[in-house]
Amino acid sequence: MNRYARLALRMALVAVCALALSNLTEPFASRYASMLLQLARYGSPSPHLLSEDGVPSVRYTRLQDRYYHNPVYVGIYGLYYYDRWLESGRDDYFLKVYVRFSLYPPSGAPGDEIWRERFLATADWFVENLVVRRSHEGRVYGVYEYPFAWEFYNLSPPWQSGMAQGLALQVLLRAWQTTGEERYLTTAERVKQAFFVPTHEGGVTYKDTPDAWWYEEYASPGAKPSRVLNGMEHALVALHEYAAERGDAEARLLFERGLAALERTLANYSAPQIPWTYYDAIGTVANYKYHQINVNLTRYLYTLTGDEPLRIYTTWASWRTPFVVREFVRQRPNYLDLTILFLNFLFCGALLVVGRTLARFVSRPRNDPGSDPGGKGSDIC
DSSP states (O other): OOHHHHHHHHHHHHHHHHHHHHHHHHHHHHHHHHHHHHHHHHSOSOSEEEOTTOOEEEEOTTSOSOEEOOHHHHHHHHHHHHHHHHTOOTTHHHHHHHHHHTOOOOOOOTTOHHHHHHHHHHHHHHHHTOEEEEOTTSOEEEEOOBOSOBGGGTBOSSBBOHHHHHHHHHHHHHHHHHHOOHHHHHHHHHHHHGGGSBGGGTSSEEEEETTEEEEOSSBOTTOOOOOOHHHHHHHHHHHHHHHHHHTOHHHHHHHHHHHHHHHHHGGGGEETTTTEEBSSTTOOBOOHHHHHHHHHHHHHHHHHHOOGGGGGHHHHHHOOOOHHIIIIISSOOOHHHHHHHHHHHHHHHHHHHHHHHHHHHHHSOOOOTTTOTTSGGGOOO
16 A cells, blocks of 8 residues: 555544544534634634623624624623622523633632622623614613624614523613612613514514514514524523512513413424424524523423423433534534534544554564674673
């Protein structure tokens, strides 16, 4: 076998090893693959830029090279800061997944006052950046506007997010409970009102029936109805918390109508032929991160309500679909998938080099004076 044939064989073996290994390493490699992509494109491993007080802005690789405030991530960081301050673990059901895959928090010991300050900074951001609108029915409400387009769901700026509304509601409620400052509660009430307003009027709701309302993560007049599962479930968790903590009848009504809509459609997010879960209602297969979030959020809502249709999370949690099958066979891989495979290729290639080096070292003849007559070792006098 000539040199080039041996090289091709080794490359093929490394590729097979990388394909097999990626099925095991995806939960660990995803974060580093994302960081490598960011580093290659922008010279920085993190897509998040934190201000001095901890409010994040995000760089999107599909857009021009600039940072945007994403209200969803402002809310996620805010709840993370709240949890680090009180060490409650209250939001671990989703925060652990974000910390593992896509959160880049600042340093600090749990319980430090700096976490409280960072948490309140995110609450202040929500107060200062609320855009107040009036619906066609005269309802005054507030939303957080996204100033960039998102072509995948046909979103043109400014658009809004039901998930952002929900996370803001949680942060503002807890800021009011922490400080007693009415501005947080006043803002939270206007945030809540947006759930009554249909998407075609600038709100975040699809009113499927009078009693079943879907809260849309990617909401805008003319947008493709994506009905992203985790965004809807985050909104429901927030409405449940607000209703429970405030004894708020409107939030309770919004939660019940949202839960009814979720019950009607939840089974549609199962993809048993893969088997895995869908990210949205148009058939986008969830990546590993969002599959875990789908399971955890549905489980958490079940613990809050005992609602029987939500027990589907037990089926989802049992599914173990290999990365290669899910991301390369069942759908077209994206850049993150390819980078995960590339990292595994490098690792397997390094293992091959190390293995060959060790094999050569072990098989190398030893200079033994007693067993090498006529060799260098026998020349002892």
